[in-house]
Each structure stands twice: as structure tokens, then as C-alpha cells.
Amino acid sequence: MNLDKYKPENLKRISKGMINIHPIQRGGILTQDARKILLDWADGYSTCDICLEGRVDLLKNPPVDDFKRDLAEFLKMDDIRFTAGARHAKFVVMKAYAKDGNVIVLDSLAHYTSYIAAELNNLRVYEVPNTGYPEFKINPENYAEVFEKVKEETGKYPTLALLTHVDYRYGNVADVKEVGKICRDYNIPLILNSAFGAGLMEVRGKDLLIDFLICSGHKTWSATAPIGILATNYDYVDVVFKKSEIRGNWSGRAFTKKEIAFFGCSPVYGLPLVTLMASFPTVVKRVKKWDEEIKKARWFVREMEKIEGIRLLGERPKKHTLLHFESPTFHMIAKKHKKRGYFLYHELKKRGIIGVQPGMTKSFKVNVYGLSWKELKTVVDAFKDIAEKYGIGVED
Amino acid sequence: MNLDKYKPENLKRISKGMINIHPIQRGGILTQDARKILLDWADGYSTCDICLEGRVDLLKNPPVDDFKRDLAEFLKMDDIRFTAGARHAKFVVMKAYAKDGNVIVLDSLAHYTSYIAAELNNLRVYEVPNTGYPEFKINPENYAEVFEKVKEETGKYPTLALLTHVDYRYGNVADVKEVGKICRDYNIPLILNSAFGAGLMEVRGKDLLIDFLICSGHKTWSATAPIGILATNYDYVDVVFKKSEIRGNWSGRAFTKKEIAFFGCSPVYGLPLVTLMASFPTVVKRVKKWDEEIKKARWFVREMEKIEGIRLLGERPKKHTLLHFESPTFHMIAKKHKKRGYFLYHELKKRGIIGVQPGMTKSFKVNVYGLSWKELKTVVDAFKDIAEKYGIGVED
Numbered sequence: 055m056n057l058d059k060y061k062p063e064n065l066k067r068i069s070k071g072m073i074n075i076h077p078i079q080r081g082g083i084l085t086q087d088a089r090k091i092l093l094d095w096a097d098g099y100s101t102c103d104i105c106l107e108g109r110v111d112l113l114k115n116p117p118v119d120d121f122k123r124d125l126a127e128f129l130k131m132d133d134i135r136f137t138a139g140a141r142h143a144k145f146v147v148m149k150a151y152a153k154d155g156n157v158i159v160l161d162s163l164a165h166y167t168s169y170i171a172a173e174l175n176n177l178r179v180y181e182v183p184n185t186g187y188p189e190f191k192i193n194p195e196n197y198a199e200v201f202e203k204v205k206e207e208t209g210k211y212p213t214l215a216l217l218t219h220v221d222y223r224y225g226n227v228a229d230v231k232e233v234g235k236i237c238r239d240y241n242i243p244l245i246l247n248s249a250f251g252a253g254l255m256e257v258r259g260k261d262l263l264i265d266f267l268i269c270s271g272h273k274t275w276s277a278t279a280p281i282g283i284l285a286t287n288y289d290y291v292d293v294v295f296k297k298s299e300i301r302g303n304w305s306g307r308a309f310t311k312k313e314i315a316f317f318g319c320s321p322v323y324g325l326p327l328v329t330l331m332a333s334f335p336t337v338v339k340r341v342k343k344w345d346e347e348i349k350k351a352r353w354f355v356r357e358m359e360k361i362e363g364i365r366l367l368g369e370r371p372k373k374h375t376l377l378h379f380e381s382p383t384f385h386m387i388a389k390k391h392k393k394r395g396y397f398l399y400h401e402l403k404k405r406g407i408i409g410v411q412p413g414m415t416k417s418f419k420v421n422v423y424g425l426s427w428k429e430l431k432t433v434v435d436a437f438k439d440i441a442e443k444y445g446i447g448v449e450d
Numbered sequence: 451m452n453l454d455k456y457k458p459e460n461l462k463r464i465s466k467g468m469i470n471i472h473p474i475q476r477g478g479i480l481t482q483d484a485r486k487i488l489l490d491w492a493d494g495y496s497t498c499d500i501c502l503e504g505r506v507d508l509l510k511n512p513p514v515d516d517f518k519r520d521l522a523e524f525l526k527m528d529d530i531r532f533t534a535g536a537r538h539a540k541f542v543v544m545k546a547y548a549k550d551g552n553v554i555v556l557d558s559l560a561h562y563t564s565y566i567a568a569e570l571n572n573l574r575v576y577e578v579p580n581t582g583y584p585e586f587k588i589n590p591e592n593y594a595e596v597f598e599k600v601k602e603e604t605g606k607y608p609t610l611a612l613l614t615h616v617d618y619r620y621g622n623v624a625d626v627k628e629v630g631k632i633c634r635d636y637n638i639p640l641i642l643n644s645a646f647g648a649g650l651m652e653v654r655g656k657d658l659l660i661d662f663l664i665c666s667g668h669k670t671w672s673a674t675a676p677i678g679i680l681a682t683n684y685d686y687v688d689v690v691f692k693k694s695e696i697r698g699n700w701s702g703r704a705f706t707k708k709e710i711a712f713f714g715c716s717p718v719y720g721l722p723l724v725t726l727m728a729s730f731p732t733v734v735k736r737v738k739k740w741d742e743e744i745k746k747a748r749w750f751v752r753e754m755e756k757i758e759g760i761r762l763l764g765e766r767p768k769k770h771t772l773l774h775f776e777s778p779t780f781h782m783i784a785k786k787h788k789k790r791g792y793f794l795y796h797e798l799k800k801r802g803i804i805g806v807q808p809g810m811t812k813s814f815k816v817n818v819y820g821l822s823w824k825e826l827k828t829v830v831d832a833f834k835d836i837a838e839k840y841g842i843g844v845e846d
Contacts, residue, residue, distance in 0.1 A: 055734075060728060061731070067491060067512075074499065079498075082493050082495055099474045099475060106807075117456075138534035142713060142717060149570070162698060170696070179696060179699065180699055181701055272720060273494060277494065278493070278721050280720065300565050317535070318566040319563075323668075323676070324675030338451075413502070
């Protein structure tokens with residue numbers, strides 16, 4: 055067993071010092087304030103020096119209990135729990151509705167973890183179609199259609215619905231409120247997976263007529279992984295934050311304060327939760343500047359589309375910073391290049407840019423959130439430079 | 451909403467600069483090597499700059515895939531996955547055996563998360579008794595007795611058994627191999643929850659005749675929370691690391707590489723996993739020095755028992771650094787003190803020591819793992835000093 059590879063000098067992050075445009079990285083970069091608390095809170099169970107109630111969400115020092123209230127106010131929801139990522143939050147909600155034969159309706163752009171959470175709880179999945187190439191949009195009214203289809207095919211309406219606020223494939227922003235209205239009409243609880251939304255964009259849960267709001271701290275709240283936020287309204291608190299009822303048959307031991315689907319006490323004790331708190335004041339401010347981010351994203355799209363063959367996929371005009379481009383011209387180059395599809399990755403890396411999936415050239419995704427205009431220009435220039443190097447046309 | 455409380459200068463850890471003897475803190479203190487990589491890896495999804503297979507455990511850079519193999523060798527098991535803490539690992543194993551009416555047998559000293567994982571998977575729990583006050587020991591042969599009882603009462607033998615390697619109430623160390631033998635005789639898979647064991651003590655899974663070995667990175671491997679290790683043998687890989695079979699009814703989307711009970715890709719992408727790697731070379735070395743830790747623990751017990759009324763609970767001689775003392779004399783003081791049970795906490799804090807549960811005086815738990823002889827003496831002197839201050843006798 056050679057242990058040298060785990061030495062600090064060998065555990066270097068490949069993106070260090072580069073512009074990282076990986077779709078999942080931009081919103082997770084720690085704030086300066088979060089960086090300041092790292093050394094104090096990075097040890098194991100750091101949040102748990104004084105735990106009086108056996109639940110991390112009830113801690114007074116650090117002020118997690120207060121933080122829950124502030125977060126609830128910020129998200130305009132009633133109550134909050136923390137989870138091991140948005141994926142765990144989805145599991146928690148669906149667990150409360152797990153029963154053989156029950157159906158969840160979700161949009162066909164949903165993150166894979168939404169499907170897996172359903173599978174883990176034996177829920178049958180019905181998908182709401184999208185409009186296909188090139189926009190791949192979800193039409194809210196299709197939710198009603200699929201609800202009716204479920205009724206027809208299974209004899210009852212679905213138990214749950216899930217909508218992906220910002221999908222990870224095209225960065226489309228869903229019309230949440232319209233879906234919310236339909237779900238209210240049918241009396242079907244609606245989960246909003248806002249893993250790419252809240253934390254960057256302002257999200258006011260009750261205004262959107264949603265019942266569960268799920269956020270990803272490491273994806274878009276500048277927190278250390280893993281940390282998810284699960285917000286709900288009073289109607290659902292007892293159902294979803296269900297407490298333990300088990301009892302030892304010999305000892306009589308019971309754990310009546312522990313919440314089952316969070317494994318008793320959610321495994322977020324420690325740094326992930328504290329970085330989420332430390333970044334929170336910055337997040338509260340930055341969501342107000344979302345328009346500026348969209349302006350940058352749209353400029354980026356215009357510049358990228360000056361490269362022959364490059365074309366944005368997903369809705370127009372663009373409403374998010376996660377961008378998916380089809381790139382048949384790069385793909386043509388890849389077919390003849392000795393590095394094959396990896397040439398684009400390597401060419402970008404040489405220019406100090408990382409985050410495009412190695413091997414991908416037919417289409418590729420980037421996220422420009424939080425890049426300065428200067429960095430944005432560096433990225434555009436790099437793509438144009440690579441195009442020109444391989445004889446792909448670039449408009450002036 | 452007052453956001454000042456989240457400013458770095460207000461997010462101070464209460465234990466900073468103090469000797470922390472909290473039972474769950476000692477084994478989670480980061481190594482110097484782990485501290486060195488914090489700034490590089492603390493951002494959100496830091497491990498995922500280059501993900502080719504969509505699973506964090508298969509990453510080549512950082513070398514997670516290699517790490518799995520090295521860990522398996524170190525623990526003498528066949529295969530490894532990472533989880534959001536030991537609690538999530540227990541959920542994963544039990545999920546594979548979740549069926550109404552199925553029974554799990556566990557020791558009556560088990561951590562609450564073992565009971566909750568069973569509850570979450572609708573497993574019925576049967577407890578193996580312990581010997582009660584003052585040693586609270588688990589006799590291996592009682593596993594066979596309880597297996598027979600389950601057969602008698604439910605018509606079939608239990609589906610699973612769980613043993614707590616080191617219990618969190620008394621720090622007793624279980625006779626794993628004897629329980630392993632019994633489980634092999636009955637052909638019942640055995641989970642060893644080694645959350646307080648592996649990472650401090652040497653654990654060689656196959657020699658112990660266990661089928662699942664569960665470790666807590668933040669509890670005893672000097673890693674940032676949350677990170678658990680689930681190790682198993684080839685017989686169980688396909689059962690427990692079960693892959694997704696769900697398929698979108700409209701899109702046909704499928705996620706056949708994703709492992710269901712890990713939420714598709716385990717939510718440990720990021721700092722927790724990298725600190726576990728960075729601390730690993732130190733952990734490999736330190737388990738060889740366990741005898742020295744035991745020597746310190748036994749010395750500490752002898753010194754503490756010089757205080758009138760203070761008496762170790764749990765097995766003798768002591769085989770672990772987690773110590774539980776009954777303290778009727780301190781409890782007498784608490785009854786008359788204006789701070790009531792909190793006096794002990796405050797008196798220790800004044801002396802630079804933290805980690806005894808505020809309000810506890812009838813009995814209290816500490817962990818002396820990794821304390822230097824000098825720190826150990828500081829702690830002993832503090833307890834003696836407090837005793838003398840309140841007129842409790844202290845032997846020379």
C-alpha cells in the first residue's frame with residue numbers, strides 16, 4: 055500500500071488557479087467569510103461541542119436554531135431541516151409517501167437523484183414530457199394531463215408531484231407558479247427541486263404555491279458539501295419530519311425526539327452547516343443581483359454563437375447562467391484529432407480554463423455564474439481561439 | 451432578520467483553545483496533513499472537477515478509486531463505499547433487507563442510529579440484553595439465545611444482526627469474533643458498527659467474521675463531517691450496492707450506474723472525503739499505538755477514582771478511551787448549587803476544559819483519546835480541584 059498519493063503535496067486540486075466553468079462548481083465556491091471560519095470548524099463533529107437536545111437543527115451555539123428561522127423567512131416557508139444534500143431531502147419527502155403503488159409525477163428534465171429517490175421509496179414515476187429539441191421546455195399544463203393519465207391508468211391521482219426549478223441539462227427555468235396552481239387544484243403536494251435556483255435567484259416558496267422547497271448548499275449557497283435544505287409548510291411538518299416511535303424490546307429505550315428520515319439527527323453536524331451559515335449574509339445580498347448575472351450569460355451566449363456551428367440549447371431568452379451548447383463543428387474536429395473528443399478539454403486547459411467535461415464535443419455545458427466580465431471574456435476568447443486554430447469560422 | 455450573528459467574528463467555536471474531552475470529538479480532530487488541504491478543497495463539489503462516470507467513488511483525480519482499494523486492504527474487507535456518516539451506512543445495509551416482518555437483532559447498547567435505521571426500513575428490532583450495572587457487558591452467547599427467541603416468536607430466524615464494536619454509552623469493547631462465529635453458524639449476516647473503533651484501533655474485518663464493517667470518518671478517522679465508510683465482502687456487493695433500474699416512462703432515461711441506497715452518487719463529494727484521504731496515512735500509523743492510549747485511559751481512571759464517589763461504569767479493565775463515570779458526590783453538590791447541574795460544566799470551563807455535557811452530574815462521559823500526558827494531568831487536576839473546592843474528598 056503506497057500512501058504517498060495521500061500526502062498534502064500530492065492531493066492537489068486540478069482546477070487550482072484556473073477559471074472553473076464546471077456547471078456544478080460556480081455556485082459552491084465559498085465566500086470569503088466562509089473561508090475565514092474553516093480552520094475553526096473543520097474538525098469532525100465541530101458543531102456538537104454543546105448539544106442539549108440531540109438534534110443538530112436545535113443547536114443554540116452555533117446558532118442553528120436561529121438560522122432555521124432566518125432561512126425560513128428568506129425562503130418564505132414555515133420550517134426548515136438540513137440534509138445530506140438535495141438528494142437526501144428528496145428522499146425524506148418521498149419517504150413520507152412511500153407506499154407500493156403510489157405514483158410521483160415529475161418533469162422529464164428532473165435530476166437523476168429525483169428518480170432515484172422515488173425508486174428508493176418504491177414510488178412509480180410518471181414523467182411530464184418536454185418540448186424536445188432545441189428548447190426542451192416543460193409546459194405547466196402538461197402536469198394536469200399527466201395527472202389525468204395517472205388516474206386513468208392506476209385508478210387514482212398521483213400522491214406527489216415534483217418540479218425541477220432549473221434543470222441541470224439545459225438550465226431552463228420552470229414556470230413554478232403555474233405548476234403550483236395546477237397541483238393546488240388537484241390537491242397534490244408539490245416538491246420544488248431548486249438545487250440550481252435558490253441561493254442564486256430569489257425564491258419565495260409560498261408565492262410559488264409549493265409545499266416543499268429543496269435547495270443544495272454546495273451547489274448554489276457557497277457551502278462545503280454536503281448540505282441540503284428542506285423547507286416546508288406547517289401542513290406537512292408532522293408528516294415529513296416524523297419522529298421515531300421505535301422501542302427496545304428488552305431495554306425499553308426510545309428516541310422520541312429523533313426524526314427518522316434524517317437518520318435521527320441529520321448528518322450535517324460540522325463544517326458544511328457552518329459554511330452555509332457564514333455564506334448566508336452574502337447569499338441574501340447576491341440574489342438581488344441575479345439580473346446582472348443574466349446579462350452576462352446572455353452576452354456570453356451571443357459571443358459563443360459567433361463561432362460557426364455553436365448554438366445554445368434550451369429556452370430563449372436565457373434565464374439562467376447554466377448553458378448548454380451544441381457544437382457540431384468541434385465534434386467534426388474531434389473525429390480527426392489524435393486526442394479525439396478530449397482535444398477541447400486539453401485546449402481549454404492550456405488556456406487556464408477547466409470544467410468542460412473531458413471527451414465531450416458534440417455538445418457541452420458551462421456555468422458562467424459569478425465570473426467577472428474579464429473572466430467571461432477570457433473564456434469566450436479561448437473558445438474563439440480554439441475554433442480559429444482548427445479552421446472553424448468566427449464572426450467579428 | 452439580523453445577519454450579524456453569521457459574521458465570521460461571531461461564529462466562534464466555543465471550545466477554541468480549550469482541552470476538548472467531548473466523547474465524540476477526540477477522534478475527529480483533523481490531522482496536520484488534513485488541515486493543509488482545507489483551502490483547496492472546501493468549495494462545494496470540489497472533488498468533482500473531472501467526473502467521467504458519475505460516481506464519486508470511481509473518481510481517478512483525486513484518487514478515490516485507489517483509496518477504496520487501500521481502505522479495503524487496511525480493513526481487510528473486499529469492497530468499500532462512502533456514506534453520509536455511519537448512520538447512512540447502516541441505512542444502506544438494512545435497506546437491502548427491508549421487508550415487512552423481517553427482524554434485526556442488535557445489542558442493547560447500540561447507538562440510536564442503529565435503531566432508527568431499522569425503523570426507517572420497517573425492520574423489527576430484537577435486543578441482546580446486557581449485564582446491567584455496573585459493567586453493562588454484552589455476552590456473545592446471548593446472540594444465539596435471541597436468534598432462537600426470534601424463531602420462536604416470528605416463525606423464522608432474523609434477517610440481520612448488528613453488533614456495536616464500541617458502545618457510546620460505556621465505551622465497552624465487544625467480543626466481535628465470538629458474535630461473528632455465532633452468526634456464521636446461523637448464516638445470518640453480521641453488521642459491525644465500528645463507529646468508535648476503526649480509525650483508532652486496528653480492525654481486520656475478515657478475521658472477525660463480519661459481513662459489513664461500518665466506520666465513522668468524522669468520529670474516529672480525523673475527517674470533516676459527514677463521512678462514513680461501508681465495507682463489505684464480495685458475497686454482499688450486489689445485494690447492498692444495488693444499482694438503479696428505474697426508467698422514465700416518457701423519456702426512457704435510465705441511470706444504470708447509479709447505486710440506489712447511496713442516492714445515486716453518495717453525497718460525500720467534497721471536503722469530507724478529501725480530509726479522510728489526507729488523514730489516512732496518519733490513521734494507518736496511529737492504530738499501532740492504541741496500547742499507549744489504553745495505558746493513558748487506565749491511568750486516568752485510577753486518578754479519577756481517587757475522588758470520593760467517582761467510579762468508572764462499564765467493563766474493567768478498560769479497553770477504550772471513552773469513559774463513563776458515575777459521580778454521586780458531584781450530584782449532591784449540584785442539588786444545592788445555584789447553577790444546579792450546570793456547575794460542573796462551568797467549573798471545568800473556567801479551567802480550560804470543555805466536553806462534559808452541561809447539566810450532567812449524576813454521571814458523565816469523557817474521551818481521553820489523543821490527549822498528551824500533560825493534558826491528561828491538567829484534566830485530572832481540574833476534576834480534583836473542583837472536588838476539593840466543594841469539600842469532596844480526594845485521595846493522595
